[in-house]
Amino acid sequence: xxxDERGLLIVISGPSxxxxxxxxxxxxxxxxxxxxxxxxxxxxEPREGEVNGREYYFVAKEEFEQRIREKKFLEYAEFVGNYYxxxxxxxxxxxxxxxxxxxxxxxxxxxxxxxxxxxxxFIFIAPPTMKDLLHRLQKRGTESEDVIQMRYEKACRExxxxxxxxxxxxxxxxxxxxxxxxxxxxxxxxKTIRTMAGYKKLLEEGKK
Amino acid sequence: xxxDERGLLIVISGPSxxxxxxxxxxxxxxxxxxxxxxxxxxxxEPREGEVNGREYYFVAKEEFEQRIREKKFLEYAEFVGNYYxxxxxxxxxxxxxxxxxxxxxxxxxxxxxxxxxxxxxFIFIAPPTMKDLLHRLQKRGTESEDVIQMRYEKACRExxxxxxxxxxxxxxxxxxxxxxxxxxxxxxxxKTIRTMAGYKKLLEEGKK
Numbered sequence: 001x002x003x004d005e006r007g008l009l010i011v012i013s014g015p016s017x018x019x020x021x022x023x024x025x026x027x028x029x030x031x032x033x034x035x036x037x038x039x040x041x042x043x044x045e046p047r048e049g050e051v052n053g054r055e056y057y058f059v060a061k062e063e064f065e066q067r068i069r070e071k072k073f074l075e076y077a078e079f080v081g082n083y084y085x086x087x088x089x090x091x092x093x094x095x096x097x098x099x100x101x102x103x104x105x106x107x108x109x110x111x112x113x114x115x116x117x118x119x120x121x122f123i124f125i126a127p128p129t130m131k132d133l134l135h136r137l138q139k140r141g142t143e144s145e146d147v148i149q150m151r152y153e154k155a156c157r158e159x160x161x162x163x164x165x166x167x168x169x170x171x172x173x174x175x176x177x178x179x180x181x182x183x184x185x186x187x188x189x190x191k192t193i194r195t196m197a198g199y200k201k202l203l204e205e206g207k208k
Numbered sequence: 209x210x211x212d213e214r215g216l217l218i219v220i221s222g223p224s225x226x227x228x229x230x231x232x233x234x235x236x237x238x239x240x241x242x243x244x245x246x247x248x249x250x251x252x253e254p255r256e257g258e259v260n261g262r263e264y265y266f267v268a269k270e271e272f273e274q275r276i277r278e279k280k281f282l283e284y285a286e287f288v289g290n291y292y293x294x295x296x297x298x299x300x301x302x303x304x305x306x307x308x309x310x311x312x313x314x315x316x317x318x319x320x321x322x323x324x325x326x327x328x329x330f331i332f333i334a335p336p337t338m339k340d341l342l343h344r345l346q347k348r349g350t351e352s353e354d355v356i357q358m359r360y361e362k363a364c365r366e367x368x369x370x371x372x373x374x375x376x377x378x379x380x381x382x383x384x385x386x387x388x389x390x391x392x393x394x395x396x397x398x399k400t401i402r403t404m405a406g407y408k409k410l411l412e413e414g415k416k
Contacts, residue, residue, distance in 0.1 A: 003376060124400070130411055159411065167398040168211060168407055180398055187395035190375040190388055192332070199376055203338055203367065 003198035004189045007034065007099040009091065009117060012181070013110040014125035015155035017137040019171050023125055024104045026178040033182070036099040038091055041067075044082035057087065075105060075112035086113075100185060107158040114164060121188050123181060124165035128172045130156065211406035212397045215242065215307040217299065217325060220389070221318040222333035223363035225345040227379045231333055232312045234386040241390070244307040246299055249275070252290035265295065283313060283320035294321075308393060315366040322372060329396050331389060332373035336380045338364065 014020050028035055041057040043064050052058050059067075064083045067073060076085030086103060094101045103113065113120060127133035133155055137148050162168050167184055171177045188194065222228050236243055249265040251272045260266050267275075272291045275281060284293030294311060302309045311321065321328060335341035341363055345356050370376050375392055379385045396402065 003378060126407065126410075128410070162407060163400060163404060165400050167395070168400050168403045169398055170211060170410075180394060183391040183394035184398060186388060186391035187375070190377055190392060192371060192373050192376050195376045196371060199334065199370060202334075202336070202378075 003195035003202065004191075005098055005198065006194075007095040007097070007101060008185060008188055009095060009113075009120040010035075010100055010102045010181075010185065011110050011113055011120050011122045012102060012104045012125060013107055013123070013165070014171075015107065015127070015133065015158040016151055017133055017140075017155060018125045018127050019136065019174065019177075020104050020125050022174050023169075023171060023177045023181070024102060026174045027102070027181055030178065030182060033185070034099045035102055036094055038086055038094075038101050038103045040084055041073075041087045042082060042084045044084075057090075074103070074116060075109040077106075077109060107161050111161070111164065121167070121184065122165040123167045123169055123184060124162045125177065126159070126162060126168050126170050128170055130159070211403035211410065212399075213306055213406065214402075215303040215305070215309060216393060216396055217303060217321075217328040218243075218308055218310045218389075218393065219318050219321055219328050219330045220310060220312045220333060221315055221331070221373070222379075223315065223335070223341065223366040224359055225341055225348075225363060226333045226335050227344065227382065227385075228312050228333050230382050231377075231379060231385045231389070232310060234382045235310070235389055238386065238390060241393070242307045243310055244302055246294055246302075246309050246311045248292055249281075249295045250290060250292045252292075265298075282311070282324060283317040285314075285317060315369050319369070319372065329375070329392065330373040331375045331377055331392060332370045333385065334367070334370060334376050334378050336378055338367070 012020055012024055028037075039053060039055070039057060041059055041064065043059060043061045046052065046056070046058050050056065061083070064085070067085075067087070068076060072088050073085040074088050074091060076083060086105070086109075091101050091103075105113070110122060114122060127136070134152055137151055137155070143151070169177050169180045169184075220228055220232055236245075247261060247263070247265060249267055249272065251267060251269045254260065254264070254266050258264065269291070272293070275293070275295070276284060280296050281293040282296050282299060284291060294313070294317075299309050299311075313321070318330060322330060335344070342360055345359055345363070351359070377385050377388045377392075
């Protein structure tokens with residue numbers, strides 16, 4: 001029995017290096033859910049093998065900027081000369097169909113979404129310790145010490161933003177973190193504030 | 209990793225006949241939790257086989273009334289000449305030890321607790337339909353039609369109080385309802401408002 005038939009907008013966020021993407025992937029491998037990705041829109045060129053609407057929605061810069069003016073993004077950012085954003089209409093359509101739409105975005109993006117969507121569920125993925133986060137950044141092995149140090153300092157600032165989120169999930173193990181997120185989704189659907197409309201309908205039916 | 213080391217006070221409530229007790233029993237049969245019952249205090253005589261501190265704390269009427277004056281109950285009620293109540297100090301001690309304390313009480317009791325404990329988690333067990341609730345009341349078979357009708361009308365009024373609770377869990381099947389409550393407990397422990405103190409400690413440790 002599902003009192004709340006609308007899907008949830010789930011924002012998974014946290015500092016860089018914390019393993020947001022890995023946790024999200026583990027989440028999508030679970031059974032018995034209606035989780036869907038939110039596909040971002042970008043102005044960068046498609047790479048080989050990328051399909052419009054699958055990896056990204058690819059649009060021209062003019063169209064993206066037009067959409068910004070029309071407030072058609074949940075959040076967006078510019079990164080090395082290209083725009084990346086979450087198209088509001090696509091997300092809304094998926095939620096209406098009863099899907100749980102998962103946004104995996106950085107802390108800055110999450111703060112933009114927070115301002116617009118009081119109904120979204122904000123989950124902060126935290127490292128077990130700051131030391132652990134530093135190790136994870138170092139293990140990537142593709143960046144210089146300077147870049148790692150810069151990213152680590154950014155992460156330290158981002159980690160202070162956890163209080164803006166509804167939940168803090170420690171990524172001690174990926175499976176554990178994914179379990180907790182599944183529990184959060186389940187619990188959120190049972191929240192009185194989300195179920196009241198469905199509940200009233202149910203009781204009216206019962207009285208017939 | 210548990211950021212929130214204190215146990216939760218979980219109030220399971222709902223109209224009479226909805227199956228609160230059955231759901232609670234199913235909950236206690238789950239593995240991997242630290243759920244404990246809250247033992248009520250009463251002024252009624254112990255029945256054969258009942259042990260003080262197990263079924264109830266048995267006290268004299270004078271002691272009970274003294275405790276009422278000292279505001280030592282989370283909630284209490286008088287029922288056919290005897291008092292029944294939830295002793296605050298016992299609940300508090302169990303929470304401090306990290307146990308989740310489950311209170312299974314009626315709607316009137318839950319409203320009393322709501323006023324005193326903003327930190328408690330309030331779960332309303334709802335019937336799938338009102339018809340279903342009526343059937344459950346009839347199936348007990350021990351009461352006259354008049355008593356059943358009275359209980360049903362009371363249940364109809366109680367059901368309107370669901371908006372006072374944090375969560376509404378439909379008792380469509382007992383296992384389903386117990387699953388949802390387990391998810392709620394897990395999610396509540398990850399709430400930022402409960403984890404912030406533990407989170408800060410964790411990060412301080414990490415910086416050493």
